[in-house]
Amino acid sequence: MAFNRRSKHITQGIARSPNRSMFYALGYKEKDFDKPMIGVANGHSTITPCNAGLQRLTDAAIESIKKSDANAQMFGTPTISDGMSMGTEGMKYSLVSREVIADCIETAVQGQWMDGAIVIGGCDKNMPGGMIGMARMNVPSIYVYGGTIRPGNWKGYDLTIVSSFEAVGEFTTGRMSEEDFKGIEKNACPSTGSCGGMYTANTMSSSFEALGMSLMYSSTMANPDQEKVDSAAESARVLVEAVKKDLKPRDIITKKSIENAVALIMATGGSTNAVLHYLAIAHAADVEWSIDDFERMRKKVPVICDLKPSGQYVVTDLHKAGGIPQVLQILLDAGLLHGDCITITGRTITEELKDVPRKPRADQKVIFPIEQAMHKEGHLAILKGNLAEDGAVAKITGLKNPVITGPARVFDDEQSAMDAILTDKIKAGDVVVLRYLGPVGGPGMPEMLAPTSAIIGKGLGESVSLVTDGRFSGGTWGIVVGHVAPEAFASGTIALVQEGDSITIDAHKLLLQLNVDDGEIARRRAAWKKPAPKYTRGVLAKFAALAGPANKGAVTG
Numbered sequence: 001m002a003f004n005r006r007s008k009h010i011t012q013g014i015a016r017s018p019n020r021s022m023f024y025a026l027g028y029k030e031k032d033f034d035k036p037m038i039g040v041a042n043g044h045s046t047i048t049p050c051n052a053g054l055q056r057l058t059d060a061a062i063e064s065i066k067k068s069d070a071n072a073q074m075f076g077t078p079t080i081s082d083g084m085s086m087g088t089e090g091m092k093y094s095l096v097s098r099e100v101i102a103d104c105i106e107t108a109v110q111g112q113w114m115d116g117a118i119v120i121g122g123c124d125k126n127m128p129g130g131m132i133g134m135a136r137m138n139v140p141s142i143y144v145y146g147g148t149i150r151p152g153n154w155k156g157y158d159l160t161i162v163s164s165f166e167a168v169g170e171f172t173t174g175r176m177s178e179e180d181f182k183g184i185e186k187n188a189c190p191s192t193g194s195c196g197g198m199y200t201a202n203t204m205s206s207s208f209e210a211l212g213m214s215l216m217y218s219s220t221m222a223n224p225d226q227e228k229v230d231s232a233a234e235s236a237r238v239l240v241e242a243v244k245k246d247l248k249p250r251d252i253i254t255k256k257s258i259e260n261a262v263a264l265i266m267a268t269g270g271s272t273n274a275v276l277h278y279l280a281i282a283h284a285a286d287v288e289w290s291i292d293d294f295e296r297m298r299k300k301v302p303v304i305c306d307l308k309p310s311g312q313y314v315v316t317d318l319h320k321a322g323g324i325p326q327v328l329q330i331l332l333d334a335g336l337l338h339g340d341c342i343t344i345t346g347r348t349i350t351e352e353l354k355d356v357p358r359k360p361r362a363d364q365k366v367i368f369p370i371e372q373a374m375h376k377e378g379h380l381a382i383l384k385g386n387l388a389e390d391g392a393v394a395k396i397t398g399l400k401n402p403v404i405t406g407p408a409r410v411f412d413d414e415q416s417a418m419d420a421i422l423t424d425k426i427k428a429g430d431v432v433v434l435r436y437l438g439p440v441g442g443p444g445m446p447e448m449l450a451p452t453s454a455i456i457g458k459g460l461g462e463s464v465s466l467v468t469d470g471r472f473s474g475g476t477w478g479i480v481v482g483h484v485a486p487e488a489f490a491s492g493t494i495a496l497v498q499e500g501d502s503i504t505i506d507a508h509k510l511l512l513q514l515n516v517d518d519g520e521i522a523r524r525r526a527a528w529k530k531p532a533p534k535y536t537r538g539v540l541a542k543f544a545a546l547a548g549p550a551n552k553g554a555v556t557g
Helices: 005-011 019-024 030-034 055-067 089-111 126-137 161-172 178-187 200-211 226-245 255-268 273-284 291-298 315-320 323-333 414-422 449-457 518-527 538-546
Strands: 037-042 071-076 116-121 141-145 152-154 157-159 380-385 388-395 403-411 431-434 465-468 479-485 502-506 511-514
Touching (some): 019 030, 037 055, 037 089, 037 226, 055 071, 055 226, 071 089, 089 273, 089 538, 126 141, 152 178, 161 449, 255 323, 273 380, 315 323, 403 414, 414 431
Parallel strands (some): 037 071, 037 116, 116 141, 380 511, 403 431, 431 465, 465 479
């Protein structure tokens, strides 16, 4: 009897079932039914440069599967370009696409009863969507990241996609010439691959190495490079071996391995979106994990990498400096990593890192030893208070003083806030409140990169804060607090803030506070009326009906 799920089923009574005829139409031979069937979830599309370079990785994976005496069954997964949809109604579909991707993968792999899955993706939600799907299915699986983009350049300065967003603010204030504005816009993205800083795509892919679900070094390679193709082929080979060993995602994704992933995120200064996505991944893998666990990890893991958006370097620089394995080795030696966690190769983290130097090379400035950490504690703080009883997420590194008390400037949509910023109606000391943008109220919890970048471009990054029940791009930095829960649409206190109210953000005290007495808040709550849903049909309406709160990962099931 063959070991794969389909052939087991066939040998148990439907050996001559007519469903085999359809495989023969695809070129299968009799002997193929004794081979494992490997699903290849291909995220290739020409929607975004993040995914436009995935087909050759998929081709390499399929060829490797065949060489490993297995059958490849390719199917497509959708994507939404966060960068292209930013600041538009389309951004509401971004987080929704995470769930759609997970559903697509689960549906194809389980519906066709595949024995394993290799997921290949590039843009932000491809990674968590793929991992959620893997954890739900729990058949042997591996993630192949499409790879990062090379940095752009204008007049000797390295660029990323965030450079374009920040340039808008600088240009509208007269701090940048039209020549430079257009030069940045045209040169920020010079190749295929995902946004180049330690933004959401690179944060999630890098953490998958620490989680044990991707091959070492694979997450920091540039998409155009041959080593990325070779890594995809090796990933496929490793997956076929995992199928033979019956090594499943839930054998790998445990509380200890999630701690490893979050330690890596803290050490590299990763995206706020990682909080939302690891809550969702843990939920899919049936691992007990809460928003408070991020704060627990933050307090013990320092930031040891100087990476954009709050630092200087991009992920291709990190790759040259030793990649994620070098960061993991430093964390392991400091007792901040569980070295006994198993990985998709069947080896432990400690075994995977056995040939990695214990200290970072002296000829690079991206990775630092623990004793020379850039920040003694992690950067993703969980704030609570009467404005966020269930928690909110703040990125606090790169700031001179992550404390502000100021008057609220209240907006119920992104465009109104953007207009106020660009027309100089927002002043130093203001706290911009953007609400009704949560998982249900948005719906879809859109990212606020356009307004935060405009604030930076206006030169107000250290003096103006932005608080929202929506999300932030991985490229965001500044005094920003997102994922406020409960959200406005669920009658959270953020819905009750009025223009001019005093708000305190204090990252040292982990406090997000509306400085209004409890009696007045109660009166406002009694008078508050829930707005009508913005969508009543289609995928956004479905998401709004099913999505949980941000502090639970905004999962749909």
